[in-house]
Amino acid sequence: MPDSPAQSPSSDAARRLPRPWDNPAQVPFIQIKGLSKRFDDVTAVNDVSLDIFRGELFAILGGSGSGKTTLLRMLAGFEQPAAGSIVIDGVDMTPVPPYERPVNMMFQSYALFPHMTVEQNVAYGLRKEGLPRADIARRVAEMLALVKLGSLGGRKPDQLSGGEQQRVALARALVKRPKVLLLDEPLAALDRKLREHTQFELMNIQDQLGITFLVVTHDQEEAMTLATRIAVMNAGRFVQVGTPAEIYEFPCNRFVADFFGTVNLFSGRVAGNSGDTLSFRADNLPGVICAPATTCQTGDEAWIAVRPEKISLSKAPPAGSDENVFRGMVWDLAYYGNLSLYQINLDGGHIIEVSVQNRVRSAQRVAEWYDEVYVYWGKQNSVVLRE
């Protein structure tokens, strides 16, 4: 963020919240109950329920066809649900047409009106409210200043860059001060550098205005950095809802573990579950993998997930415990500057990915192609998955 002042953590409203979703006395701002939608013979959204709290920056993450856009369009009012209800700030939105909902949307295509100037685009919503001319002019100017477009008010959308168009779309959706701002893939059309910049700007604006944001995205990185909480969606249902760290570190199943970042998966059976340790016999792997104890029974089919950055790598066998130590050969490696990615072919033929932070300046690498290496990780880094 080169040109916006850094925000002190104390102004970070959403993060200062004492996790309202953990407080049963807290009344949700948006309540989605049993929402379903069918198109012909495809169930786009299947009995979805969700509570979102005031001031949250909530992300719905899913691949194409997961139903996330349909859900967003139902919140905006463009689609009528087949079943279920949407309550925003205590008011049932189901019978309310889109033009009367206290909700505004930023479209993935931005949907700027090409025959209107930037100012006219931003003013459109206020004009439809019938506000006095002077108020409209003042609020439009304020909003354009907020998104740093003050000098471009007279331009047409075609005369703007992609990043500028994105900010006009944001300004146009925010100027009506909606209770909820819906964002459909807000950063998808921007290039990488601009995305990172815009991401922080979005968070700042959200903090300043205190509006509840609901972002729909297919990009797990975007969801993780933006959101207070994330709902992972697949085939019209929520698979897991939680904070980014909860979802990354404690995925509930293989779909989430795999969708969210990179993960090494071992399939196999539970070999023992005693005390605080679960021992796991993986297919095609000599030895056992240790994990924290769960409710699994011995003999249950399960999976162990380990993130690449949780695994250590060395050329000599580690001293001390031989828990979760496996021998292998460097199969492939990629140098990324800040870290190096290794693909290790373990004895037994299982190929896993290990990322190593390059913490010391050196042209030497921990290991080279075809070196014999040892990988190891603490048992708390093994995630046991039942499905």
Added chain:
Amino acid sequence: MQNRDMPLPVSGRWWRAGAIAIPYAWLLLFFLAPFLLVFKISVADPVVGQPPFTALFPGGGSGLVHISWDNYRFLFEDNLYPVSYLKSVQIAFVSTLLCLLLGYPLAYAIARARHPWRNVLLMLVILPFWTSFLLRVYAWMGVLSDHGLVNNLLLWLGVIERPLKILYTDLAVYLGILYSYLPFMVLPLYASLERLDPDLHDAAEDLGAGPLTVFRDITLPMSLPGIIAGSLLVFIPAIGEFVIPSLMGGLDSLMIGRTLYEEFFSNRDWPMSAAVATVLLLILVLPIMVFQRYQVRERAGVQ
């Protein structure tokens, strides 16, 4: 895209020059040259003979030029001509308006139809072109005549006691033009409505505009190029329409096409009819120039 800015090889440059020259050559040969001929005849005097007008250079190589503006003067002295010009403009204008009123909802419905249906509906709009225009006009005469389909039906239903006079009235001309030119209105309208991003509609609704307001603020202005193109495509041929008014119109449906025809074939006054045609062309060029200016302004606004 990549080789767009690269210099073309010499043969490519010739190709490009040739491709651009073809439409110009076409216009020169089939539009400008005939127009100059017509204009030349319009400033001659009628004579009995072959050809039936005086030469532009009566003295041969002596350089003497014979130009007469009598025909143009006569155009405004005899009120037959202003009346038929006005009648033509009126009929063309009203027909264009009718085409727009009927064609817009039609084009909108087609553009909003689901995909396989869209092509079927478009096909149905174009389908009448597959039979002869003249045949279709005769068919309409059969439908509208005193003992035609409409009158017989109304008589049979007991709605009327005597046949309505529809054929050989202005109403019949309007119906004929509306029917014949509707596709020319629908197709450009469809093209501009189909390109309209549905997100724009949703965005306007999201910002607080009801359905009618969305139409006024977004759909209508965004389809303006289609409206103008369609209106010109109907208005221009309709103003010079000859077949429909002479077959379906009454004696008072004196459109300029018919006046022109009579001047040329009945009176054999070539210079007079040439003058009528020249003025008609000027009347038509005016709206086209307005449209061009509008387009240039639109494009300048975009860049």
